[in-house]
Amino acid sequence: xxxxxxxxxxxxxxxxxxxxxxxxxxxxxxxxxxxxxxxxxxxxxxxxxxxxxxxxxxxxxxxxxxxxxxxxxxxxxxxxxxxxxxxxxxxxxxxxxxxxxxxxxxxxxxxxxxxxxxxxxxxxxxxxxxxxxxxxxxxxxxxxxxxxxxxxxx
Numbered sequence: 001x002x003x004x005x006x007x008x009x010x011x012x013x014x015x016x017x018x019x020x021x022x023x024x025x026x027x028x029x030x031x032x033x034x035x036x037x038x039x040x041x042x043x044x045x046x047x048x049x050x051x052x053x054x055x056x057x058x059x060x061x062x063x064x065x066x067x068x069x070x071x072x073x074x075x076x077x078x079x080x081x082x083x084x085x086x087x088x089x090x091x092x093x094x095x096x097x098x099x100x101x102x103x104x105x106x107x108x109x110x111x112x113x114x115x116x117x118x119x120x121x122x123x124x125x126x127x128x129x130x131x132x133x134x135x136x137x138x139x140x141x142x143x144x145x146x147x148x149x150x151x152x153x154x
Contacts, residue, residue, distance in 0.1 A: 024130075027087070
């Protein structure tokens with residue numbers, strides 16, 4: 001149940017961020033970052049596959065837990081769609097969700113949390129590499145933008 005609620009809350013939060021901020025303008029600026037983004041999406045695809053396998057094993061027996069796995073598979077697919085626009089935020093969200101699952105369920109949930117942790121790490125690294133190609137780190141870009149705004153208003 002924690003996995004289900006964690007998925008839903010994370011998708012809602014990431015959905016608000018993606019709708020508010022739109023696509024990250026640094027996406028596609030580096031070949032290595034693009035390959036890492038693809039690797040993160042593949043890991044999310046594996047996670048969705050694990051949930052679908054679990055759902056197909058539980059649903060025919062009449063266990064309602066199969067429906068929970070279908071919802072989890074759906075939310076992981078949405079993570080992948082959001083990662084195409086905002087990989088850094090999705091990476092942070094999947095890292096947090098993977099760590100929460102691992103803390104709540106222990107090492108027995110590695111098959112569920114490990115793909116989330118891996119994809120989160122790879123997506124964050126991909127976003128950092130994509131931003132590094134432009135020559136400015138995010139904090140430097142923010143500082144430069146604030147300086148330009150301040151000079152404009154003076």
